[in-house]
Amino acid sequence: MSARDATRFGEPCWADLMTSDPDGAREFYGRLFGWTAVRSAMEGSEYLTFRRGDADVAGMAVQMAGSPAEDAWSIYLAVEDVDATTRAARVAGGQVLAEPVTIGSMGRMAVVSDPTGAAVGLWQPLDFAGFGVTGEVGSPVWHELNTLDYPTAVAFYETVFGWKPVVLSDTDEFRYSTIGAEGAMVAGVFDASAHLPAGMPSHWQLYLGVADVPAAAALVSELGGTVLQEPWHSEFGTFARVSDRTGAMFVLGSVDQPDATDQPATT
The missing domain is CATH 3.10.180.10 (2,3-Dihydroxybiphenyl 1,2-Dioxygenase, domain 1)
Structure with missing residues (x-):
């Protein structure tokens, strides 16, 4: 098993799906990869975590009603300080699409786009480091x-x-x-x-x-x-x-x- 036992900053650490059809997505990915979906323990949150066995492999969030954004997968890079990285991205010619925010005790996140227009998430881990397994079927x-x-x-x-x-x-x-x-x-x-x-x-x-x-x-x-x-x-x-x-x-x-x-x- 290619379990992730350490955070390697600057590298992809998580991916999640923004979808307008959460029930359909649960069925689709469940049948395709054998994933199960677990709802976040955070009060009021609709975020789901996909698991392959006991390992976290991806997340899923529900698209806001009326959002013009297309359903899509997003990738997150691990950072030591999301606020500092957000500032550095702006200085280097990127844009900040979502300012840093704390997600309970799990970590802090932001979303930026690089100067060529590609959006990427930033994740500063606290209790949650990201992928539980990589490099395997269903991950x-x-x-x-x-x-x-x-x-x-x-x-x-x-x-x-x-x-x-x-x-x-x-x-x-x-x-x-x-x-x-x-x-x-x-x-x-x-x-x-x-x-x-x-x-x-x-x-x-x-x-x-x-x-x-x-x-x-x-x-x-x-x-x-x-x-x-x-x-x-x-x-x-x-x-x-x-x-x-x-x-x-x-x-x-x-x-x-x-x-x-x-x-x-x-x-």
Whole structure:
């Protein structure tokens, strides 16, 4: 089990779904990944935590009625001081989308966007550190920033989060860097300027592990979701880009290869 036993600041530590259909999402993700949903113990909170067995793997919040925002997955980076990081993000050219707020005894959070327009959450852990398990079937296996301005994005995360990217490829056809401790890479930055559909902004993307990507993609369709990109194979594993019933996008990633959680998945 790839249990997380320590917080690694600057790296992804949590992901949650903002959805307009919480009951449908519970069924969809429960059947797809075997997740159960547990309601927050905080009084008045509608936040749910998805669990795979006894391990926390993701969260879910309910979209406010009338909100113009699309249903989507969000990724959070662990920080030591959310207030200081929020200020640093603003100075480095980012925008603050949600000011720092304390979430009971669990931690403090904020949401910023980098200078290329990709939104990302900040999480300062107190009682809650984030993912209980990663790198397994039914858990996060990779996180990826798809950016329209690669050099600007890399400089921002280096400055604000102390990243030390490892360049995997630096050609016009494929420009990609990975993030994480040696031998334990957890995220990547992809130059998507020539790859994203017209009108799609820079964004963070969540990869969730399955044992059989084609079968899982077929199940997504059966459950009312959409296969946005049919399963493809690469040296890093097998992947498929999908969305749930209300359009929240994520990627299915295979965990049947030893390096599937250690390398980027983008083709």
